[in-house]
Every structure is written in C-alpha cells, then in structure tokens.
Amino acid sequence: MKTSTTLIRRAVLALAGAAVFSAALPALAQDIKPRLIxxxxxxxxxxxxxRAAKVFAEAVEKASGGKMKVRxxxxxxxxxxxxxxxxxxxxxxxxxxxxxxxxxGITKEMALWDAPFLISNTKEADAMLDGPVGDKIRNKLQDKGLVGLVYWENGFRNLTNSKRAINKVEDLEGIKxxxxxxxxxxxxxxxxxANAVPMAFSELFSALETNTVxxxxxxFNTILSSKFYExxxxxxxxxxxxxxxxxLVSKKWWDQLSKDEQKILSDAAKLSRDFERKDTRDEAAKAVADLKAKGMQINELPPAEAARMRDKLTRVYATIGADIGMDLWNEAQAELAKIRGK
Ligand code: TF8
Structure with a gap:
C-alpha cells in the first residue's frame, strides 16, 4: 500500500512538474531578447x-512577455x-x-499610390494594398534597406485653404x-x-498660420487632429x-532579429492595421460634422467641376506609368478591374 501511495504521489508530482515545464516551454523555446524599438x-x-501606434506598441509588448518595448x-x-x-x-x-x-525617392514604384482617383473606395483600397500589387511594391523596399510590414490608411484627401471656397477648378489659381x-x-x-509648394508635414501648421501658404x-482625420481648422x-x-x-522597419536591424521576434512584429503590425483602418473610417465618417462644428465652411464641387478636375488630374497617369514602369501600371489596372468585378 505504502509503495503504491508513494508511486502515485511521485507520478502526480512528475505530472505537475511536466505541466509547469510544458506551460513554460513555449516561452523558453521562443528566441526573444530584450529590445527597445x-x-x-x-x-x-x-x-x-x-492611436494605432499605441495599439502596435501594446501588442508587441504583450506578445513578447514585456521583453520587446516599443517607444x-x-x-x-x-x-x-x-x-x-x-x-x-x-x-x-x-x-x-x-x-x-x-x-x-527611395522606391519609385510607390508612386502608384499617388495616382489621383485610382482607388475609389475602401474595399478597393484594402484589396489593392493587401493583394499582389501592394505586396510587390512593399517588397521593393528590401533592396533599399527597409522592410515594409503593412499599409495603414491615411485616407481620401481633401482640400483646405484660407482664401476662398473652391467651386471650380479656376478658383485654385494663385492659391499657394x-x-x-x-x-x-x-x-x-x-x-x-495652384501655386504648389512641397513642404514637410512638420512645418505645415506654422506655414498655414503665418500665411506662408x-x-x-x-x-478629414488629419485636418481635425492637426487642428488645421484653427x-x-x-x-x-x-x-x-x-x-x-x-x-517600416530598418532592414539592418530587422536582419538581427530572430524569426520569433520578426513574427511578433509582423503579427502586431497586422493587428494594428486592422484597428487603424476601422478607427480611421469611423472618425472620417463623422468628421464633416466635427469640422463644421469647429467653424469650417465645407463644400462639394458641383459634379461638372468634379469631372473637369478628374479629367485634368488623370492626365498625370502617363508620367506615373513612365516612372513606375508600364508593366506595373498595367498590372495594377488589371488587378483593379478584377476587384471591381467581384
Ligand atoms: C502629409 C501626409 C501626412 C503624413 C504623416 C506625417 O500631408 O498626409 O499626414 O505624412 O505621416 O504630409
């Protein structure tokens, strides 16, 4: 009796030990070093x-058991x-x-995303960016010392100015x-x-404030969050x-990471992407009301003027095709046609 009790006790202890060990095993087996990002x-x-940067930071810290810290x-x-x-x-x-x-300036193929009126809704945006064309362009960065993990949404761009309401294309004349x-x-x-001037975003608020532009x-999201309504x-x-x-990730640094560390960053980036797109769309959906409440005057172009603008802007397509290569341009058009057919 005594012997069997001892045996059972030993077995239970061994099992408990194994359970503790196996619970600890995934963490032990993962190759994660303390990292500051x-x-x-x-x-x-x-x-x-x-907000999305914060979501990314939290996801990385959580998945790495606090070892990888994102600042x-x-x-x-x-x-x-x-x-x-x-x-x-x-x-x-x-x-x-x-x-x-x-x-x-680093990867010329990125200019595809600058094409006016190329993408007309968020469904097309997601399918293009997360599909083969988006991947191809993203992967071009590798040769230039960058790793592109995911695309987030900045969004559909709109015009603001301090001079006058833009009701027709000609109203832009002389606007800096x-x-x-x-x-x-x-x-x-x-x-x-327009009198277009290139400038870093970080200089923009004060340039608007001092009427330099x-x-x-x-x-809309950025017009709100950067307080351009002021x-x-x-x-x-x-x-x-x-x-x-x-x-983006520094390739120099990325190459020093273990596969486990790289996976933690990739997974967290995907999670942040899904959060960011939803958050951005929710915010954009109520932004017009918010901007009005802040005192902005908002107008839509009359359809005929919108069409004229579109016509003038799509003329830059030829230069984009020349820059990124006609193969990629045609591939993008074919992919869009496929997405629209679905
Ligand atoms: C711009 C962009 C900016 C982004 C941001 C600083 O107008 O839309 O919102 O570059 O990452 O510069």
Whole structure:
C-alpha cells in the first residue's frame, strides 16, 4: 500500500512538474531578447496615427512577455518622414510609419499610390494594398534597406485653404498650396493652376498660420487632429486621391532579429492595421460634422467641376506609368478591374 501511495504521489508530482515545464516551454523555446524599438510618426498622439501606434506598441509588448518595448514617438520628434526613412536605412532608428508618397525617392514604384482617383473606395483600397500589387511594391523596399510590414490608411484627401471656397477648378489659381515632397502631387496641383509648394508635414501648421501658404490637402482625420481648422476656413471635398501610410522597419536591424521576434512584429503590425483602418473610417465618417462644428465652411464641387478636375488630374497617369514602369501600371489596372468585378 505504502509503495503504491508513494508511486502515485511521485507520478502526480512528475505530472505537475511536466505541466509547469510544458506551460513554460513555449516561452523558453521562443528566441526573444530584450529590445527597445523607437517607432516614429509624424502626427500627434491624439491622431488616428497616434492611436494605432499605441495599439502596435501594446501588442508587441504583450506578445513578447514585456521583453520587446516599443517607444512610440509622435509629432515628428524624430524628424519628418524623409529623415526617419534615412535613420531606418542607416540603422539609427528601428521603426516608423509614414506616407508612401514621401518614399518615392527611395522606391519609385510607390508612386502608384499617388495616382489621383485610382482607388475609389475602401474595399478597393484594402484589396489593392493587401493583394499582389501592394505586396510587390512593399517588397521593393528590401533592396533599399527597409522592410515594409503593412499599409495603414491615411485616407481620401481633401482640400483646405484660407482664401476662398473652391467651386471650380479656376478658383485654385494663385492659391499657394502645400503638397507633400512628391512629384505627382506637385504636378497634379500645378496642373490645376495652384501655386504648389512641397513642404514637410512638420512645418505645415506654422506655414498655414503665418500665411506662408494658403492651403493644403489631407484627409478629414488629419485636418481635425492637426487642428488645421484653427488656421483654415474652407474645406472642399475632392477625394482626389486615396493615400496609404506604410509601417517600416530598418532592414539592418530587422536582419538581427530572430524569426520569433520578426513574427511578433509582423503579427502586431497586422493587428494594428486592422484597428487603424476601422478607427480611421469611423472618425472620417463623422468628421464633416466635427469640422463644421469647429467653424469650417465645407463644400462639394458641383459634379461638372468634379469631372473637369478628374479629367485634368488623370492626365498625370502617363508620367506615373513612365516612372513606375508600364508593366506595373498595367498590372495594377488589371488587378483593379478584377476587384471591381467581384
Ligand atoms: C502629409 C501626409 C501626412 C503624413 C504623416 C506625417 O500631408 O498626409 O499626414 O505624412 O505621416 O504630409
């Protein structure tokens, strides 16, 4: 009797030990080192960008058992997009999120996303960005020292200015309009007759405040979160382009990570993407009312004028095709046709 009791007790102890061991096993088997990840972004903490950066940071910390710490640093405190891109390439900063439009100097194929009126709704946006064309363009970054994890939504861009309501294309004449540091944007707004000037986003608020520029174009979300309503009166709903953001990692740093660490970052990036797109869309859906409440005057272009603008803007397609290569341009068109057919 005694012997069997002892045996059972031993067996129970062994089982308990095994249970403890196997519970600890996945964590032990995972190759995760303490890491500090500086994740830079350009908008403020209260923006859709800031909220999603926080979601990403929390997901990474949780999945790594607190070993990988993400320090999300907003308001371009680590520099504007182009500067952060260089820091990532050099390995002086680990991660960032920013516009695809400011990446064209590094990966010219990114200019596909600058094409006015290419993407007409969020269903098309998701299918394009997360599909083969989006992947192909994202993967081009690898040769340039960057890893693109996911696309977030910046959104459909609209015009604001402090001079007058824009009711027809000609109303843009003489308006000094800030655009991103990107040739398609520059050419697009020059084509419309505006006096377009490229400028980093981090300089934009004060440029609007001091009337160095009269206007700018960004999604409703950014007009709200960056408080452009304090320095701009008129909003014109143009939805002239769907702009993505992209979450980037320094390739130099990425290559030092274990497969487990890379997976934690990829998974958290996907989670943040899903959160960010929903959050951005929810915010955009009620933004018109919010901007009106802040005192902005909002107008839509009459359909005939919208069509004229569209016609003028789609003329830049030829230069985009030449820049990114006609193969990629045609592939994108075919993919869009497929998505629209579904
Ligand atoms: C712009 C963009 C910005 C982004 C952001 C700073 O107008 O739309 O919102 O680049 O990441 O510069």
């Amino acid at each position: 500086r994740f830079g972004y350009g908008l403020n903490e209260q923006s859709n960008q800031g 999300a640093i907003g308001a371009a405190a680590l520099g504007p997009d182009t500067q952060m891109q260089q820091s990532l390439i050099g390995g002086a900063q680990e991660m960032m999120v920013g516009s695809t439009a400011t990446l064209v 309009l800030r655009v991103m540091q990107n040739n398609v944007y520059l050419n697009s707004f020059k084509t419309l007759g 009269d206007g700018q174009e960004n999604p 320095v701009q009166k008129y909003v014109t709903v143009t939805n002239h382009v769907y702009a993505p953001w992209i979450v």
